[in-house]
Amino acid sequence: MPMPMPLHTPRPRLERLRADHAPALLAFERENRAFFAASVPDRGDAYFAEFEARLDSLLAEQSAGVCHFHVLVAEGTGEILGRFNIVDVTDGTADLGFRLAEKATGRGLATTAVHDLLTLCTTTYALTTLHAAAATTNTASRAVLTRTGFVPTGEEVMLSGKRGLVFVRELTETAAR
Template identity: 60%
Template sequence: MPELQRLRADHAPALLAFERENRAWFARTISDRGDAYFADFPARHQALLTYQDEGTDHFHVLVADDATTILGRFNLLDITDGQAELGFRMAESATGRGLATEAAQAVCHLAATDYALTSLRAQANLDNLASHAVLTRVGFTVTGETVLRNGRAGRRYVKELKGGATGTAGATGL
């Protein structure tokens, strides 16, 4: 059973492989990260861990049964005043099985309980139907606001959270 894990330093090789292997797949519906992302990956990964330690962001990876392959990323970004932006991406090989919905639901639960957040925002490009479906399934509602994401039209979502701090985030089996 895939497991949602908080991002750690030792995830770096598998995360880089995930990004490289799915680069063309991601570029179909979201902006390409660019060559610099891959060239500077070690420093970028360390910066993400620093942001996480500072509490400004929380990063998670969905790890396959083999415990070494990353199937997806689920991030809570730009935490301010109890709010954060949810961002996620799934490997092409992991789509169509409900894993993105399950992992997004788990991250929403962590946001409410472990991170004491009160609401989440998200956005998806208009042509990214899978992301729209995931957001709707986990309880996000469309705000009616159209946004531009790297030159592409997108739709904004919001989700109010209920819960309270219960502990620290760790691994969550799906």
């Protein structure tokens, strides 16, 4: 007789990136590389060859307060399902970037994680404005941005040879929730 499905699957949690995330983070990037390359710039072979040094550099930037890196971690397994990064923090403004594992798409996880991150931006990181960019072909990321209150600025950018759109989100403590 098959085991019944649990009524409630634990919600993944957004965690600030730490050194001990390294093995799961590398596995996440490797397992999803081809999926990501279809819609966001590929990290390239050097990223994987120099992963530990790159992670150390990111953690140093985070310690300096220039960036805030987060991972979406599956409850119980520690598997990383996504990355949500706040980069180039300057005078209350920063840029948002995110990527979600292929197997985690379509469940609202990215939208929920971005909402959680918006709260952190106002309550912990003292940010007032976030910018993001998404390729015009990346309908999933554009939908997440729209659902979380980002609006297109009308500015276009090139993202690894793909046309992209810039979005902005003004932050207030009540609007982030």
